[in-house]
Every structure is written in structure tokens, then in C-alpha cells.
Amino acid sequence: MDVKAPRGTQDILPSESEKWQYVEKVLTNLCRTFNYKEIRTPIFEHTELFQRGVGDTTDIVQKEMYTFKDKGDRSITLRPEGTASVVRAYVQNKLYGLPTQPSKLFYFGPMFRYERPQQGRMRQFVQFGVEALGSADPAIDAEVMALAMNSYQQLGLQSLKLVINSLGDDASREAHRNALMEHFEPYRTALCNDCQIRLNQNPLRVLDCKDDRNHPAMKNAPSILDYLNDYSSTYFEEVKGYLDQMGIPYVIDKNLVRGLDYYNHTAFEIMSDAEGFGAITTLSGGGRYNGLVADLGGPETPGIGFALSVERLLMALEAEGITLPIDQKLDCYLVALGEEAQKEAVRLTYQLRKAGIQVDKDYMDRKFKAQFKAADRLHAKYVIVLGEEELQDKIVNVKHMKSGIQKEVPVNQLVDYLNKELQGGNEHD
Incomplete structure (x- = not known):
């Protein structure tokens, strides 16, 4: 009998687990300095939560979820990401009613996605994430991005790049959506099968396609920044202003859309510029999701957050030759x-x-x-x-x-x- 760990999973042995413990301790202490409190949610949820929260048009829901029927014939899914679960807990436990607002939360935990395993991308992986719920202040967008950058800098990483974009409000997104459909329609048959479907369901996702990223039509695709209304444009300028005040450098990428349906306004990613890190340079990502709480049955509540893969963080540390100060000596x-x-x-x-x-x-x-x-x-x-x-x-x-x-x-x-x-x-x- 040859029993091995399932493909896309790994054993974290004692020689490595101390690194994980050290990273978790540093990130937990960092969250305390930003006044974020830990929340722990179930590893599995009702499938509908992710269908509604993450979005039916996403690759996660369409292709990557681990879904099964339990003994009560209920459809259950191992959580593929953390935000939907945190927002569900926020709504179910009426955290919006607490006097201390916004609700600033952080979490650690395993997530599950059925995709082709490769370096830094597992079928079971560990996410660290934060969510700030209840504030529409652009300053908290900047705070979340500052926390994300500090998550790496506290551990010694230097080859970092913060990439930001605005996805606008509903009106801005609708105008941009129509422009994208008009732009890509002549190229429909040249796009991959997924993008041909996305063009009708959610054309913004075409910009996020890995297969068609080098298609000539991508280079001159309409930019969301050209379709921002006054409110969305002013909001984005204020976010950038707060980043400037904190001295946090950033790059604007008009094609940055993120892969989940719930994002609006601020979207961002942190990438590694370290030599030898690998082809997938993204370390973490996040953004604002003002409609998600209401979509899951709560009151209209703004929110913003980000998540990072601990596995990819450890890879970045290795790429930059950073040794964590772990005392492995016995007293x-x-x-x-x-x-x-x-x-x-x-x-x-x-x-x-x-x-x-x-x-x-x-x-x-x-x-x-x-x-x-x-x-x-x-x-x-x-x-x-x-x-x-x-x-x-x-x-x-x-x-x-x-x-x-x-x-x-x-x-x-x-x-x-x-x-x-x-x-x-x-x-x-």
C-alpha cells in the first residue's frame, strides 16, 4: 500500500513549521499595531455562500471549488477564499451593530482550490487576510494597503511593488462594461473559449485572462480610468493622496481587475521583483467590495480587504535570501x-x-x-x-x-x- 499526500497538498515538517509559526507571530503582532482583531471561521460553508459572494462567473466557482453533498443532502464547499466567510460571519453575528466601527478583522487558515499544482500554487494553501467593514473612507483603503505592504517589509522583504487601480462604482463599471463589449466583439472568435463566455457575462474578466493576455486587442482595450464618474475619480485621487502622505510608492495598472466579482473602487496587488522568484510574481491582492455585505443579507455596508498566501511569502523570503531569526536551540x-x-x-x-x-x-x-x-x-x-x-x-x-x-x-x-x-x-x- 503506497499512501501519499494528495496531489497539490504538502506536509509541513518540524524543520519548516517553525518558520510558519514565526511568520504567523509577526503578522499577528502587526495586526495588533493596526488594531485588527482575529476572527476564525469554518473550513467549509454552504456552497451558495461562494456562488453569491465570490460570483458565478469566476474561475473559482466555475472550475476550482471542492464541493460535495453531506449526509443531509446539503451542498457543502471547502472554502476557496476567506472574504466571503468573514462577511457571512459579520452578517450572521450582527457585528455591524457593535459600537466600535469599523470592524477590523484578520484571519489565518487553509483554503482549497482545484487547480493545476505548481510552485507556490497548491490545492490546499494557507491564507492570511484582513477585512475592514463599515467605513467608506478612502483613508482606510490606504491603511489596508499599508498593512499589506508592512506584512512583507516586517519580515525583511525589499523587492516589492504595489500596483493599484480603480474599478469605479456601479455606474462607472456599467459604462466601462459596455465599452469593453464593443471593443472585444470583433475579436470574439479569436479569444479563448472562457473569454467568449465572459464577454457576455462579465467582460471585465477578459482583461484578467492568462491565455489571452498577449492578444493585440488587450493593448488598446478601454481603460476603466477613462470611464470613472466624478465620485469614483475623486475617491481614487484621495486614496492615492493618502498613500503619498505615508510615503508608500505605487504603480497604476489600468488592466488590474482582480479575479473576483465583488470588487469595486480600489483594487491592488503586491508583486515581487526578486530575481528568480518565478513567473507568477503576484504575492497578494485585495480591494474594496461595498456591495458584498448586502448581497449576503446584511445592511448596506462598505468593506475592503486583502489576502496573501503564506506559501508564496516564504518563497519570496527564500528568493531574497532572507533567513528568519528562529532560535532552534533547546534550553x-x-x-x-x-x-x-x-x-x-x-x-x-x-x-x-x-x-x-x-x-x-x-x-x-x-x-x-x-x-x-x-x-x-x-x-x-x-x-x-x-x-x-x-x-x-x-x-x-x-x-x-x-x-x-x-x-x-x-x-x-x-x-x-x-x-x-x-x-x-x-x-x-
Whole structure:
């Protein structure tokens, strides 16, 4: 029987999981500085949520969702993205009624899309995202983009490019939609099958097509920026003004539309310019979605957010040669010799762990030298030696592995001694 992980999934082994934990900690602390609170939603939802929230014309809904019937014959879908679930929770739990507004939320979690696996694009992947619900102030658009950029900069990334566009309000989008249909109609048969369908359903999606991106008709396609009404144009200028005030550089891309139906007004992506990062340069994306809350049964509520793939973030760190400052050393390793000492080692190990000290011991019945080798492999800072003689004298020998200095410490003083040493009280490091 040859059982392997399903295609498009991966095992994150202990050697890598500490990187994930470090990244999650940095991003969580960053959200706290921006006053965003964590929300956790179910991994699966009713299929209708994504059909209504993400949009029937999107590739996600049409091709990529993991959908199945449960035992109650209900159509269930593993979440392909985070925004729809967060907005559903916002509506269901009436967060719009809380006195503190806007509701500023962040999340981590696995998402699922059935697409061709490639580097940085998995069928199960982890998203970090934020959503700000309840404010139509252009300043919060700039805040969300600032948080997105800081998500990478806090981890040391430098080869970044913020690309922005405006999709306008409903009136602007309708005028642009008609112009796109008129422009692409003569080329309909030359477009891919998907784009021929999109041209009727949602012509804005034609601009986002990966197959037709090099078609000559793309170069002179009508720009949404030429169809923005006064309100949409003023809104976009204010967003850019706030970015300028924060000193955040950006590039305007008139063809940036994003792949989800719920976006309007501000749309943005962050890309990596790092050499060797790969053909898919987009690290994250987001935008404003003022109609989504109402579409899902809530009151008219503006919203904006973004999401990033943790897998692609780690790829970008690797491309720029950034090593995360992860301390993989063990505080101490307990070496015990003799049957009675082994029993005492169990008690002592537990006592140290209760005191918050990272400690391990031998569970393989190794000899003395082999236990020291195990301590070396675990990069233990200290080794505590407990034998029959030490047991009688109620002491342990504590050896600092880097300097080789060894000291006898009474057992009842061991916790205090190690805490002092590990907190910087020693002069050996």
C-alpha cells in the first residue's frame, strides 16, 4: 500500500513549521499595531455562500471549488477564499451593530482550490487576510494597503511593488462594461473559449485572462480610468493622496481587475521583483467590495480587504535570501545515569517544564556518550547531568555546552539558576 499526500497538498515538517509559526507571530503582532482583531471561521460553508459572494462567473466557482453533498443532502464547499466567510460571519453575528466601527478583522487558515499544482500554487494553501467593514473612507483603503505592504517589509522583504487601480462604482463599471463589449466583439472568435463566455457575462474578466493576455486587442482595450464618474475619480485621487502622505510608492495598472466579482473602487496587488522568484510574481491582492455585505443579507455596508498566501511569502523570503531569526536551540537536555536517577529525571524534567524552561531527556535507553550526542543534535544550550552520586548529594551538574564550563547546582535551586542563565545572566555566550 503506497499512501501519499494528495496531489497539490504538502506536509509541513518540524524543520519548516517553525518558520510558519514565526511568520504567523509577526503578522499577528502587526495586526495588533493596526488594531485588527482575529476572527476564525469554518473550513467549509454552504456552497451558495461562494456562488453569491465570490460570483458565478469566476474561475473559482466555475472550475476550482471542492464541493460535495453531506449526509443531509446539503451542498457543502471547502472554502476557496476567506472574504466571503468573514462577511457571512459579520452578517450572521450582527457585528455591524457593535459600537466600535469599523470592524477590523484578520484571519489565518487553509483554503482549497482545484487547480493545476505548481510552485507556490497548491490545492490546499494557507491564507492570511484582513477585512475592514463599515467605513467608506478612502483613508482606510490606504491603511489596508499599508498593512499589506508592512506584512512583507516586517519580515525583511525589499523587492516589492504595489500596483493599484480603480474599478469605479456601479455606474462607472456599467459604462466601462459596455465599452469593453464593443471593443472585444470583433475579436470574439479569436479569444479563448472562457473569454467568449465572459464577454457576455462579465467582460471585465477578459482583461484578467492568462491565455489571452498577449492578444493585440488587450493593448488598446478601454481603460476603466477613462470611464470613472466624478465620485469614483475623486475617491481614487484621495486614496492615492493618502498613500503619498505615508510615503508608500505605487504603480497604476489600468488592466488590474482582480479575479473576483465583488470588487469595486480600489483594487491592488503586491508583486515581487526578486530575481528568480518565478513567473507568477503576484504575492497578494485585495480591494474594496461595498456591495458584498448586502448581497449576503446584511445592511448596506462598505468593506475592503486583502489576502496573501503564506506559501508564496516564504518563497519570496527564500528568493531574497532572507533567513528568519528562529532560535532552534533547546534550553537544556537532562542526562541521567542509573535506574533511580532515571526516575528522578522524569520528575525534574516536568518541574523545569512547569517553570517554562524548554527541556528534554533520553527516552531511548542510550549510554552516557550517546545522550550527550543527542544533546548536541538538539543544539542544547545546557546539559544537566544526574547520576547516583549527584542523587545522593541532591545536586546536578550543569554544563554550558558552548564554553564547556560546568557547575554543581543544588536540585532545589536548579530552576532559579537556569532562569537566570537563560535570561542573560551568564557570560559564556
